[in-house]
Amino acid sequence: MELSDSFWNASLAELKQGYIQEKDSYICLLCGKKIEKGIIYPYENMLYEAERYMRIHIESTHQSVFEYLMGLDKKLTGLTDHQNHLLRLFYQGKSDKDVQKEMNIGSISTIRHHRFALKEKERQAKTFMAIMELLKEKDEYAPAFIPPHKTAKMVDDRYAVTEEEQQEIIRRFLPEGVMGQLKKFPPKEKQRLIVLREITKLFTSDAIYTEKEINQLLNEIYDDYVMIRRYLIEYGFLDRRLDGSQYWLKK
Template structure:
């Protein structure tokens, strides 16, 4: 299971912590970047030694600031928050009063209260919605066709819309149609239709390791083995939020 799938399928309590523990592997996995810490191993951090669970907690705070910081800054397609709501939530997390928030945002205290009311209603709606979706999931027949399940959307997606309404069956069919060679990693043609292009790019992104930085030369070398127009592939991987790069284009990495 890749990090995006792990992120979206984890329980809320795990999401709040920012990591999950897998009893089978004995590893704690950061839900933000996928870095793992194995139980039983002691990790040296700044001249001190920590067990795996504490090490992953320190990792989250040092690398990602906090789980709250990461979640609040996610694409609004995921959070469902307006910019004003986002700022108010940041202030509430910082324990600011209505008066302090109104002064910071340049709005009236009554406006802040109205937003708090709306946010409280969103919590109620979210609880009911989650309950309904869990009941649907529990009510599925055991022989339900898993190929009809929708694929997970990568967290770096720049646009989240109907283009991502793709089933596992569709994904497998498109990969078989557009890829050949060893491990289905040689692209015969780059599709023009958005749904197909997303699946193709998602498949290509598997060639890049999590938490690893690549030079442009290394990226080009990987993509040249997949498709002749490697420059176009590289541009699309950036444009669709699979890869991220420094401003000077010297280093590339999988977008968290």
């Protein structure tokens, strides 16, 4: 699943809570689930109003906003694996001594040094956000980039795609959209990513497909459906069981 425009446009407070409020509903920033206002929702023999139910949804589906964000690709968080591990332990409420013992690194003073380095990273992030906000007010020529999908295995220059580029490539290779035929499989990786992302619109989120069902759907859009299926998995759009018996959209 791709991180939505709502996710990227949300305020820090909205990101922390994991959802945004619209006129008639609450929308989960992590998966897009919409919960309508004015409806009472049942959960485990209890009834909840919409906003409380949205918080329950986040806890039951995503564990927490923290866990969801920490599970994003390091290219999106800017965290090394080491920093990710440290932050998870700090979030669990472990003391510096406990963290040092669990990670078996240095001494307690080493952990305190890591805390300081993370605090510096926070200060830098705040400064950079302020700079970018000020830039947005002045840079009228800045292109609108398409956010990479959350399950991308490696985020690099291939993902530097503007909305204009995306539409042009879709028109070139899928002139009738996913209900039509793929004219040819794109030769360049950036083009492939755009086309493959468009092809994922054939699938329903949360649905489980057999290999036969996947092949039938893909065969309607391109003869070499095996190649398309392989690339959808390779680029992190689809996942499957090891025996190939079940396929689903990655989130």
